[in-house]
Amino acid sequence: MASRTAGHLNGTAPVLTARAVRRAFGPTVVLAGVDLTIARGEVVALLGGSGSGKSTLLRILAGLDGDASGTSVVHGTAAVVFQEHRLLPWKRVAENVGLGLSGADTAGRVRRALAEVGLADRHRAWPAELSGGQAQRVAVARALVREPDLLLLDEPFGALDALTRLRMQILLRRLRAEHGFAALLVTHDVEEALLLADRILLLDDCRIAADLPVDLAPNRTPDDPAFGALRRHLLDRLGVPTT
Amino acid sequence: MSRTTLVEAPGAVAPVVPVAPTRQRPARRWRRLVSPVALVLAWEVAARTGLLAPEKLPAPSAVLATGWRLTRDGTLAVHLLDSLTRAGAGLLLGGVLALILGTVAGLLRLGDDLVDPPVQMARMLPHLGLVPLLIIWVGIGESLKISLVALGAFFPLYFNTYAGIRDIDERLVEAARTCGLGQAARLRHVVLPGALPALFLGLRLAIGAAWLSLVVGEQVNAQTGIGFLMMEAREFSQTDVVVLGLLVYALLGLISDLALRVAERRMLTWRRGLRAT
Numbered sequence: 192m193a194s195r196t197a198g199h200l201n202g203t204a205p206v207l208t209a210r211a212v213r214r215a216f217g218p219t220v221v222l223a224g225v226d227l228t229i230a231r232g233e234v235v236a237l238l239g240g241s242g243s244g245k246s247t248l249l250r251i252l253a254g255l256d257g258d259a260s261g262t263s264v265v266h267g268t269a270a271v272v273f274q275e276h277r278l279l280p281w282k283r284v285a286e287n288v289g290l291g292l293s294g295a296d297t298a299g300r301v302r303r304a305l306a307e308v309g310l311a312d313r314h315r316a317w318p319a320e321l322s323g324g325q326a327q328r329v330a331v332a333r334a335l336v337r338e339p340d341l342l343l344l345d346e347p348f349g350a351l352d353a354l355t356r357l358r359m360q361i362l363l364r365r366l367r368a369e370h371g372f373a374a375l376l377v378t379h380d381v382e383e384a385l386l387l388a389d390r391i392l393l394l395d396d397c398r399i400a401a402d403l404p405v406d407l408a409p410n411r412t413p414d415d416p417a418f419g420a421l422r423r424h425l426l427d428r429l430g431v432p433t434t
Numbered sequence: 435m436s437r438t439t440l441v442e443a444p445g446a447v448a449p450v451v452p453v454a455p456t457r458q459r460p461a462r463r464w465r466r467l468v469s470p471v472a473l474v475l476a477w478e479v480a481a482r483t484g485l486l487a488p489e490k491l492p493a494p495s496a497v498l499a500t501g502w503r504l505t506r507d508g509t510l511a512v513h514l515l516d517s518l519t520r521a522g523a524g525l526l527l528g529g530v531l532a533l534i535l536g537t538v539a540g541l542l543r544l545g546d547d548l549v550d551p552p553v554q555m556a557r558m559l560p561h562l563g564l565v566p567l568l569i570i571w572v573g574i575g576e577s578l579k580i581s582l583v584a585l586g587a588f589f590p591l592y593f594n595t596y597a598g599i600r601d602i603d604e605r606l607v608e609a610a611r612t613c614g615l616g617q618a619a620r621l622r623h624v625v626l627p628g629a630l631p632a633l634f635l636g637l638r639l640a641i642g643a644a645w646l647s648l649v650v651g652e653q654v655n656a657q658t659g660i661g662f663l664m665m666e667a668r669e670f671s672q673t674d675v676v677v678l679g680l681l682v683y684a685l686l687g688l689i690s691d692l693a694l695r696v697a698e699r700r701m702l703t704w705r706r707g708l709r710a711t
Binding site for chain 2: 253255269270271273275277278279280281282283290291317319333337
């Protein structure tokens, strides 16, 4: 406990450590020994092309894949937001957010979490009555209400339209500033990674191919010259021609 | 000519379209009642004028009068209660067995491998064709009727339980796991509500099969029940009682289906939202 507190002050104690994570589907190797550490309060983006094993890695870290080898330890609590909202259609919004919660003032915590994502008035709605963006915000509230040390985000805004995605990115940045959770953000969107992350990992050829710190201001925008340079660099590393 | 119709057509059509359905719906509902009422009236008239011999088909009013007479002297209640008891006992027996086996086969791989093949094979037997064998096994008493109803109710409920559990979205189960729900909580919050629509469908089919099995079972040496009432009436050529028995069977099916629909609407409110969008 003491070391944990000290580590928290230094900002170095990890909230997640994964060592030599391997995963193969039959003869196809998807992850060939991935090492990964996330510090408390750190937001790490995991970038990679489609089929690079990003989501597979996140599922392993979330403890949803029993067939992977290696070790993965979350020091504290983790919550997951998936690409689809995955709300239970037979439970109202508030019941979905409070799913599996116990302890004092569950209703109040649910109410506050819904208010934070701007959906306080929709607590009685059925998931089917929500728009895609609203449903995804409920999914974020369902993760937030657990006050996780680590938020695992599997392309959480990938299925949303461009405008809604921008709003969600701003929302996530605000929530992170307020709650200080660490996060692993799996995405294929370079700009999203640059907007939200403190550090970017590139997954390529079944391994972490690059580990790049993002030294930009917290309220960064894509108009920053430094932002553009990093963006070009990343796209270059991903094999996308930028000129 | 053609030019004027082209110009006028959109203006003429547009206001009519939204108005038409609301104006037509009540009218159509009444229209659908016309032919059944006409048929019953024709039946009544044919019976009264002697066109239909009373021993072949008595007038509907005569059937209703017989129903009233048998209700007042308590005969109908006694037989109805016996029929309902048989249906209830058989439905409970077959239904519980179907729920248990369907759940085991749906949830566990081992259960699927052990339970499903024999059930699939047994399904091919027409269960009403089993009457001779059942008579040899359990005799011609109450057990025959109850076994027959249980057999009829078992299969639809088993298959729908199994399919209902299998069709649950694996991703929802996974999301529930990340919310910290254990096995028992996942069954309660994800599997059971997810399988409920299929369970209701299975139950409706099972009740339909139960009534059918009851009709057949009660014609084998019954001493009580609606079926007995009909068979006895046939021996004394009381056609009005035979027709009354048919009416009672039909009403039982109608009422049970209606009750189940109401229960379904109450318990599956979330699906209404689904349909609205």
